[in-house]
Amino acid sequence: MNASRASKLAFVSALCLAFAPGLTAQEPWAKIPIPPLPAFHPQEPKRIALPNGMVIFLQEDHELPTIDGVARVRGGSRSEPDAKAGLVSLYSEVWRTSGTKTQTGDQLDDYLEIRAAKVETGASEDSTTVSLSCLKQDFNDVFKIFDEILRAPEFRDEKLDLAKRQAFDAISRRNDEISDIAHREAIKLAYGPKNPYARTPEYATVAAVTRQDLMDWHQNYVHPNNIIIGIVGDFDSAQMEATLRKAFRDWQKGPPSKAPELHFEPAKPGYYLIKKEDVNQSNVRLVGLGTTRNSPDYYPIEVFNEVFTGGFASRLTQSLRTAQGLAYSVGGGIGTRFDHPGAEQFALGTKSSTSIEAIQGLYAQIDELSTKPITNDELTRAKDSILNAFVFNFDTPDKVLRERMAYEFYGYPPDFLERYRAGIEKVTTADVARIIPKYVHKDRLAVLVVGNPADFDKPLSSLGPVKEIDITIPPPPPQMGEAASPAGKQP
Amino acid sequence: MSRALKLVTVVLVFATFCSAQDLASFEQRVTVKTQPNGLTALVCRRPDSAPVFSFFTNVDVGSVQDPMGKTGLAHMFEHMAFKGTDKIGTKNYAAEKVALQKVEEAYAAYIHERDKHVGRHEQKLKQLQAAWQQTVKEAQQYVIPNQFGEIIERNGGEGMNAFTAGDQTAYFYSFPVNRLELWGYLESERYSHPVFREFYKERDVVVEERRMRTDSNPIGRLLEQFVAEAFAAHPYHRPGVGYMSDLNSFSATDAQNFFNTYYIPSNMVVAVVGDVNPAQTMSVIEKYFGALPSRDKPDERTTNEPPQNAERRVILTEASQPVYLEGYHRPDYRDKDDAVYDALADLLSEGRTSRLYRGLVRDKKIASEAEGGTGYPGVKYPHIFYFFALPMPGHKPEEVGDAIHVEIDRLKKEDITDEELKMVKTRAKANLIRSLDSNEGLAQNLAVYQTLYGDWRELFRSVDRINAVTKADIRRVANQVFVPTNRTVGVIENAPAANGGAQ
Numbered sequence A: 001m002n003a004s005r006a007s008k009l010a011f012v013s014a015l016c017l018a019f020a021p022g023l024t025a026q027e028p029w030a031k032i033p034i035p036p037l038p039a040f041h042p043q044e045p046k047r048i049a050l051p052n053g054m055v056i057f058l059q060e061d062h063e064l065p066t067i068d069g070v071a072r073v074r075g076g077s078r079s080e081p082d083a084k085a086g087l088v089s090l091y092s093e094v095w096r097t098s099g100t101k102t103q104t105g106d107q108l109d110d111y112l113e114i115r116a117a118k119v120e121t122g123a124s125e126d127s128t129t130v131s132l133s134c135l136k137q138d139f140n141d142v143f144k145i146f147d148e149i150l151r152a153p154e155f156r157d158e159k160l161d162l163a164k165r166q167a168f169d170a171i172s173r174r175n176d177e178i179s180d181i182a183h184r185e186a187i188k189l190a191y192g193p194k195n196p197y198a199r200t201p202e203y204a205t206v207a208a209v210t211r212q213d214l215m216d217w218h219q220n221y222v223h224p225n226n227i228i229i230g231i232v233g234d235f236d237s238a239q240m241e242a243t244l245r246k247a248f249r250d251w252q253k254g255p256p257s258k259a260p261e262l263h264f265e266p267a268k269p270g271y272y273l274i275k276k277e278d279v280n281q282s283n284v285r286l287v288g289l290g291t292t293r294n295s296p297d298y299y300p301i302e303v304f305n306e307v308f309t310g311g312f313a314s315r316l317t318q319s320l321r322t323a324q325g326l327a328y329s330v331g332g333g334i335g336t337r338f339d340h341p342g343a344e345q346f347a348l349g350t351k352s353s354t355s356i357e358a359i360q361g362l363y364a365q366i367d368e369l370s371t372k373p374i375t376n377d378e379l380t381r382a383k384d385s386i387l388n389a390f391v392f393n394f395d396t397p398d399k400v401l402r403e404r405m406a407y408e409f410y411g412y413p414p415d416f417l418e419r420y421r422a423g424i425e426k427v428t429t430a431d432v433a434r435i436i437p438k439y440v441h442k443d444r445l446a447v448l449v450v451g452n453p454a455d456f457d458k459p460l461s462s463l464g465p466v467k468e469i470d471i472t473i474p475p476p477p478p479q480m481g482e483a484a485s486p487a488g489k490q491p
Numbered sequence B: 001m002s003r004a005l006k007l008v009t010v011v012l013v014f015a016t017f018c019s020a021q022d023l024a025s026f027e028q029r030v031t032v033k034t035q036p037n038g039l040t041a042l043v044c045r046r047p048d049s050a051p052v053f054s055f056f057t058n059v060d061v062g063s064v065q066d067p068m069g070k071t072g073l074a075h076m077f078e079h080m081a082f083k084g085t086d087k088i089g090t091k092n093y094a095a096e097k098v099a100l101q102k103v104e105e106a107y108a109a110y111i112h113e114r115d116k117h118v119g120r121h122e123q124k125l126k127q128l129q130a131a132w133q134q135t136v137k138e139a140q141q142y143v144i145p146n147q148f149g150e151i152i153e154r155n156g157g158e159g160m161n162a163f164t165a166g167d168q169t170a171y172f173y174s175f176p177v178n179r180l181e182l183w184g185y186l187e188s189e190r191y192s193h194p195v196f197r198e199f200y201k202e203r204d205v206v207v208e209e210r211r212m213r214t215d216s217n218p219i220g221r222l223l224e225q226f227v228a229e230a231f232a233a234h235p236y237h238r239p240g241v242g243y244m245s246d247l248n249s250f251s252a253t254d255a256q257n258f259f260n261t262y263y264i265p266s267n268m269v270v271a272v273v274g275d276v277n278p279a280q281t282m283s284v285i286e287k288y289f290g291a292l293p294s295r296d297k298p299d300e301r302t303t304n305e306p307p308q309n310a311e312r313r314v315i316l317t318e319a320s321q322p323v324y325l326e327g328y329h330r331p332d333y334r335d336k337d338d339a340v341y342d343a344l345a346d347l348l349s350e351g352r353t354s355r356l357y358r359g360l361v362r363d364k365k366i367a368s369e370a371e372g373g374t375g376y377p378g379v380k381y382p383h384i385f386y387f388f389a390l391p392m393p394g395h396k397p398e399e400v401g402d403a404i405h406v407e408i409d410r411l412k413k414e415d416i417t418d419e420e421l422k423m424v425k426t427r428a429k430a431n432l433i434r435s436l437d438s439n440e441g442l443a444q445n446l447a448v449y450q451t452l453y454g455d456w457r458e459l460f461r462s463v464d465r466i467n468a469v470t471k472a473d474i475r476r477v478a479n480q481v482f483v484p485t486n487r488t489v490g491v492i493e494n495a496p497a498a499n500g501g502a503q
Helices: A010-020 A089-097 A105-113 A136-151 A157-172 A179-192 A205-209 A209-219 A235-249 A298-309 A314-325 A350-372 A377-390 A396-411 A414-426 A429-439 A478-484 B004-015 B023-029 B075-078 B092-116 B122-140 B145-153 B178-190 B197-213 B218-230 B252-262 B278-289 B336-350 B355-363 B397-413 B418-435 B437-453 B458-467 B471-481
Strands: A046-049 A055-060 A066-074 A118-123 A126-137 A229-234 A270-275 A280-291 A330-336 A339-353 A446-451 A466-468 B030-034 B038-047 B050-059 B158-164 B169-176 B268-274 B310-319 B323-330 B366-377 B384-392 B489-492
Touching: A046 A235, A046 B145, A055 A235, A055 A298, A055 A377, A055 A396, A055 B169, A066 A136, A066 A396, A066 B336, A066 B418, A089 A118, A089 A157, A089 A209, A105 A118, A105 A136, A105 A330, A105 B038, A105 B418, A118 A136, A126 A136, A136 A396, A157 A205, A157 A209, A157 B355, A157 B366, A179 A280, A179 A446, A205 A350, A229 A235, A229 A396, A235 B004, A280 A350, A280 A414, A280 B197, A280 B252, A298 A314, A298 A330, A298 A377, A298 A429, A314 A339, A314 A350, A339 A350, A350 A396, A377 A414, A377 A429, A377 B145, A414 B122, B023 B030, B023 B038, B023 B355, B023 B458, B030 B278, B030 B458, B038 B197, B038 B278, B038 B437, B050 B178, B050 B197, B050 B323, B050 B437, B075 B169, B075 B197, B092 B122, B092 B197, B092 B252, B145 B158, B145 B178, B145 B310, B169 B268, B169 B437, B178 B268, B178 B278, B197 B252, B218 B310, B218 B323, B218 B489, B268 B278, B323 B366, B323 B397, B336 B366, B336 B384, B336 B418, B336 B458, B336 B471, B355 B366, B355 B384, B355 B397, B397 B471, B397 B489, B418 B437, B437 B458
Parallel strands: A055 A229, A270 A446, A270 A466, B038 B268, B310 B489
Antiparallel strands: A046 A055, A066 A126, A066 A229, A118 A126, A280 A339, A280 A446, A330 A339, B030 B038, B050 B169, B050 B268, B158 B169, B323 B384, B323 B489, B366 B384
């Protein structure tokens, strides 16, 4: 249409109108003009590399008088020993609740809450974080705490004890809800039960963690060359840069964090059953292994996911929810992550008496991928959905900052988002057809059913040999006593 | 005298906020207009927004309005609002309309026979059911399934969803700003020309939603029993998702009648927030929503919950770990003490300085989590102020209940500290500022406050009301409301699975 469009985004919108199937002149909504989207160049954060290896991103946003920040430290639960599974989670809790050399965690709570400010710590499989959030006028006060938590924490036994009790409580409750069970066990099937992304803390492994372990973890990982900091909000970048340089300039480099070697061993295809008697709905998941975002399969996978499971118009929603009324929640996809394979899952919740019917329904949809290949219409719809919503990846300064930090952390190019758009635009039906047999084939997927088999429409074994998974929680070691004894006897 | 008072108020407002987020700044940027048909529209321009906008349609109807015997109908309509219109989602509406009429006639005949107390003819029932299902099949041939959602998705709609609560039904998503007029068309059509197609399949979907949220979830089961016990007469005692028997009974005609009664323009507030031109946006809204027919307000009388004069208890014995919940009746949100309840909820629950965290989690170590809150299951009618805690392994629900009562007694007998009061007030201000940082959140807040108070400015004034709360108010309200005869207790007690199955 108009060649002088200000941005690629607008060009994409025009494409959608030109190629959208079935949008004929009779359809009133197709007659509504869609003007070009105004040019939009999101503000990039300023990147600062300190001589000690710390990388800082500053993103000004003056709309509200607040400042938010996060320090992401390399090294997370995937690096903890098996026998101490739960260590990093305990560390990340006690890191903040224990406080610093000069103030206890309780004193910090009082100090921060009276300013409506937060400094919190957290953890994931590959990193730990310290975050701050405050009104602009309190930044100096709050940053001081943030800095002390990073560099001068004090790990106190009483807070480790409390964190352990809370961890025991979480273990005791982990089989209470069917969706928690299904989620946890599906990851075990996708990655293998020993993979650190699938591993779950047990009473014994939590009990084994000592204060010294927390101190050692801190000593081994929290070094400036392992840290990326991002700050967003109502500040002047030059001034903020000076503050941070001054604060961190005397912090010496330490040994770099090394990513552990990981093994991904998906379960053998077949049927896996977990019995849960207090439900009238089964949670059904077809599970396999996905890939990484730097794989050449990534863009076809994104388009495939949109066609197969993405939203109202997707094949799974159209068939299993809308046409058959078998499920309220249905979805999933081929998972992708930055530095390790994502898990692949196609999941739904269906009444006990249609559990087998629902598995067959999922199978039928998978089979149809060969008998009714993805059409040009479906491809266009999927690309329209992704590309027209593309602006929502960077519509706030905070989102732009988070994206940039993630690319830095995982060693992806800073313009990865732009490459993503270009990558999606290029995907063809042939590309999608190429990746399907590689990832989505019923002979390659494990089938997990969590539910009450007494009420199933047919035995699960009518589909093939069934392996029953025992999710009984291993009891606490006897010497742990009262702190870990859950209500009721564990079988 | 009154002039002086006014001045003081103005100064206070300015002292409370800085420039970009104060009421005065929003006065400049928010346009509000009630259409001749009664629908209220709000438009808020955000100066530095990306070229996107969010909207929130808030309808002043919820599951409280579900007719007896037809619980779940408000929620069911919410699902039908994604099924399209007489132009969207159909291959031939004229034929489809006739076919849908036949579905309703066949369904009515089937239900009539099914629900006979005496003289039900089983053979006839089977035939009627088959005949009904045949009409469903015939109507289906005209459907383009999910076309409404598909148009939104492929135009870049983000976060498309809806929810039904006791007091409200809401619809929302975000769009690139060049889809403003398309949005006006789509959002108004779903209320001006809804078509109740694929109703009975969608009812099955809702039944699965009930199984997921309530039947197969121990806390879901507890909450359903808890509200049934806490409210004897007011409709808050019924599940918003509906009882199973009602979900297997009500018809598309019932949903249509519900829609006709309650989805009237004067029950609707639409807020649009983002990189939008207020005048242009208002004219889009006028053009599309202006056509919604104005109708009389329905009779919305409900039974007032009578005073409770004895403690009530529900105890569920489950294979899952223990849970403790208790609640006290309080007046609706228009009560003069509304801000005192908000202050209490904050004091009890917010962060690691909160009373319940310090008392039950940090010091006694008998709960892994503990919180108190208000607004359950809604705010429009007298409702519940609740206390909720998860007992730590080895501790019983009663022990947690006793510890909660110790905290309540402290509130009744001792003033809270100056620091605590300051924390509550500072957090209220900071939370308001933080709530202004997204198009989605702001659209929701503006629409909800406009609906509840008839004035979006109450969003800002709510902070002033919390700022006026005194220590004496906290003690007075605690003494008035947190009394045993006004209490309902809900407990999950653990019993291992009978045959040693997975716990």
